[in-house]
Amino acid sequence: MHLAAVPVEQLRPAIVARCTATAAELNRPVLLEITDTPSAAYAVWPDGVLSPVQGGATSRHSAEPSTLTGPCRACGTAVPVQAASCPRCGCTDPWAAFTTAEPHITAETIQDAPDTVSGPTVVRASAPVLVAGPALGGRALFTRRRVLIGGGAALLALLGAGGAAIAFTASGRPSAPRPSSTAKTVAPVVTVPGWARVPLQEFGRFTAVGDVAFIPETATIGFATGAEAVLVDAASGTVHTRQSCAAAGMYAALIDGSWAVIAVTGQSVHLWAGSSLEHAEMPLPAGGKLRIRGGLPFVTDGTSSWRVAATGLVPIVSPRPGTALIGQSASGLLWASARGSVITADDAGTALQELPLAPVPGLSLSTWLGVLPGVVLTAWVDGLGSQNVVAHHSETGEVIGTAAAGAVTAESVVTAPGSSTAVIGSALVDADAATVTGIPAGFTASTALDGVFLGTHEQRPALLTGTTVEAIPAPAATVLGCTGTGLLVTSTGGHLQVFAPETSTSN
Secondary structure, three states: OOEOOOOHHHHHHHHHHHHHHHHHOOOEEEEEEEEEHHHOOEOOOOOOEEEEEEOOEEEEOOOOOOEEEEEOOOOOOOOEEEOOEOOOOOOOOOEEEOOOOOOOOOOOOOEEOOOOOOOEEEEEOOOOEEEEEEOOOEEEEOOEEEOOOOOOOOOOEEEOOOOOOOOOOOOOOOOOOOOOOOOOOOOHHHOOOOOOOOOOOOOOOOOOOOOOEEEEOOOEEEOOOOEEEEEEEEEOOEEEEEEOOOOEOOOEEOOOOOEEEEEEOOOOOEEEEEOOEEEEEEOOOOOOOOEEEEEEEEEEOOEEEEEEEEEEEEEOOOOOOEEEEEEEEOEEEEEOOOOOOEEEEEEOEEEEEEEEEOOOOOEEEEEEEEEOOOEEEEEEEEEOOOOEEEEEOOOOEEEEEEEEOOOOOHHHHHHHOOOEEEEOOOEEEEEOOEEEOOOOOOOEEEOOOOOEEEEEEEEEEEEEEOEEEEEEEEEEEOOEEEEOOEEEEEEOOOOEEOEOOOOOOOO
16 A cells, blocks of 8 residues: 655544554554654554554553544545544545555454565564453563654554564555565455455445445445435445435435435434435324335325325325235226226326226236336236236236246345346246246245346355356355446345346456
């Protein structure tokens, strides 16, 4: 990693912040040696406090909370050294002193530094530094080495008990290539075949990450951390907005015909809509629950319902008893009727059109599953009680296709916002191709990706491409989905990672 030519008052908090992050990930203090005048040595603890090192030893009792701050390299906000990201814009590794942002070091990715290298001088290690304290018993938790930068202007080496080091070099005077690099590297991880193994972007660290919203045809994602709602461009890392919001998750939804992001807390519905993703908050009716059907968000308390619009919650009325809301079209709201028809109605419940679904010989309608673009999805049973997925054309009501599916409900539909494909039980529906086909027995889809489905086959990780199932290595993180531009998003340890397709990124 490289240091920019910035004033010392910016350089020192940036380095302390990096030491703090490293100490937290190694779960032990790291040594900071300042070779500038006056020289000093400190133990930097995982919670960001510093204790002076004297005579090769230090004590936690002498530690003082760090009040150092440094400017965010993206927006200039003063960021405390203990922070993992900028509190204003969400930039990770926010320190202006670093010319490139790099993922944090881990015990798996650090490498030992050689005693002598070309470029900046590395002084041979001296005796271990002891960290004293009742819980530590004087154990040697880190070893000391020094790295001098550009004529001795600053500073340091950070080492864990295994001798791992991070070296800093001054911007404009890069160090020569080294036989054993002292700069941390990003270890490849197992993702999903078809995507790179080295992340394009990383967002974190968060105590929790709820459901992630993927806006179709864009790289924008929205996610909730339990305390905040965050909207970012997954490709560039640009943070669109951060909002205090104690939502459990965020979801993509159609608002007045355009895709937006929605979340709900105990008292409010939060909406980010429009080209600038402007935030709006509207009160949640008592007992109200948010539902999304066919991309349409609405709130119901069991008696009354409201659709979510940019201007607020709009009351809606069922066109007739025994109907259920399943989506929307350009003409109005779509209601499933117990009579086997789809009713298009306005907000006041006035029926504008009723479309009977063509019958399927030997089958009877049992369950309404939802809608895809141009397609109505239902489940029908035969005389033995076996369910079949049936797709009808949303304008003519004619049958597009049918396939045996096993036991399915509306919650069995695995698809992505705006997608024309879905896996429902053992049936694959492709609205664009106007087909419904069976898939290999034993495959269970869990996540819709960019044209493929991730899941399990006979309880082992597998990928469904078309109707072909391929066994794959277990991903190293939870796969959340794909952006509208094909970027894979995963979650692990409070981090979100973004991976580009292999066709555009080499591993």
